[in-house]
Amino acid sequence: MTLWTLSEEEREGLFDFVQRLVRTPSLPGDEKAVADLVLDEMERLGFDDVQRDEAGNVFGTAGTAEGPLLLLDSHLDTVEPANPRAWTVDPWSGIVRDGRLYGLGSCDMKSGLAATVYGIAHLMRSGIPLRGRAMVAAVVLEEPAEGTGTRLLFELNALRPDWVVIAEPSALNVIRAQRGHLEMTLDVQGRSAHSAAPHLGKNAIYEAARVIFGLELLEEQLPTHPFLGRGVLAVTDISAQAVSRNAIPYRCHLFIDRRLTVGETEALALSEVQRVIAREGVEAEVRIVEEQVRTYTGHTHTARRASPPWLFDETHPLIRATVQAARAVGLRPQVGRWDFATEGAYTAGQLQIPTVGFGPGDPALAHTVDESVELEEVAKAAAVYAALAAALLK
Numbered sequence: 001m002t003l004w005t006l007s008e009e010e011r012e013g014l015f016d017f018v019q020r021l022v023r024t025p026s027l028p029g030d031e032k033a034v035a036d037l038v039l040d041e042m043e044r045l046g047f048d049d050v051q052r053d054e055a056g057n058v059f060g061t062a063g064t065a066e067g068p069l070l071l072l073d074s075h076l077d078t079v080e081p082a083n084p085r086a087w088t089v090d091p092w093s094g095i096v097r098d099g100r101l102y103g104l105g106s107c108d109m110k111s112g113l114a115a116t117v118y119g120i121a122h123l124m125r126s127g128i129p130l131r132g133r134a135m136v137a138a139v140v141l142e143e144p145a146e147g148t149g150t151r152l153l154f155e156l157n158a159l160r161p162d163w164v165v166i167a168e169p170s171a172l173n174v175i176r177a178q179r180g181h182l183e184m185t186l187d188v189q190g191r192s193a194h195s196a197a198p199h200l201g202k203n204a205i206y207e208a209a210r211v212i213f214g215l216e217l218l219e220e221q222l223p224t225h226p227f228l229g230r231g232v233l234a235v236t237d238i239s240a241q242a243v244s245r246n247a248i249p250y251r252c253h254l255f256i257d258r259r260l261t262v263g264e265t266e267a268l269a270l271s272e273v274q275r276v277i278a279r280e281g282v283e284a285e286v287r288i289v290e291e292q293v294r295t296y297t298g299h300t301h302t303a304r305r306a307s308p309p310w311l312f313d314e315t316h317p318l319i320r321a322t323v324q325a326a327r328a329v330g331l332r333p334q335v336g337r338w339d340f341a342t343e344g345a346y347t348a349g350q351l352q353i354p355t356v357g358f359g360p361g362d363p364a365l366a367h368t369v370d371e372s373v374e375l376e377e378v379a380k381a382a383a384v385y386a387a388l389a390a391a392l393l394k
């Protein structure tokens, strides 16, 4: 037992809240019902300034407006259930067996979200005076467009936190780095002709094949960082256009997924692809994907699919404070990195705000069949959030 350990009543409230969140579907663009639950729970627990913004993000605060701002950031949405027929439980059952809660989003990341709400509620009940504010926020559309919900949260509400905690699953380890992510499209131009006389045209598929081979060679030469790992490039989609199946395709369209390690930038990644195009003498253009997203409130936004890598030193004050908060509740966390993307892409990658990842649940269970989380871990995460907020805001 520590000052931060949740009472029996708080634990029951927390576990019940996770269960209700899991039982409420929240596919991207359809998060309203789950957002309503979060608003109600924050109001019931006595958060200040509980709000929903124009984009449908929800948030509440504790503490005083003077002083620094700590943001505890989660997302409201889940992916579609992976391979629904393979699930042995209903993905929306929220069933509890042997101390584990099962269901879509149980690990990624309704348990982390619930733990931030109960962690900060616990801190409020402790009566410790705070210098500054802790804000618990849950944002929209993380799964299809990481960073977008938090960008809208900051822009629509004129927020600029001093620290950010991303409550995605980390198995209660402390995360200090993440690779960057670029989505690129490549349009290859050919020339249409009757397929009975292909020499009169230029086959865009053949042209694209040369570029693809060049990209495969490029991928082998991408740099490695000792902590963050390798840069990665993968061609993940291809389509072609022709006036008919008896015609030479005049255009071919590729999709490239690129993960950036330390030292790699968007400009560098684009120029590498441009060099392949030039070397192969192909008429083609590469660009970063920009897509319109629409939130459940009807707000639209153009999401640019590019975020830099981020990495904070092990000795960074926020990383240290998180390790200490975890130790204060009896944990022995490792300090590591995430391989997947999170809202940290925006807060740390784009804005360089000190950001740390910490949450309940095994990250390997995110987006899997029979996703689950150990409830004891969720209660421990809540205690760590309370301890960390107290340490940063005292």
Ligand SMILES: [Zn+2]
Binding pocket: 075, 108, 109, 142, 168
């Ligand atoms: Zn997630």
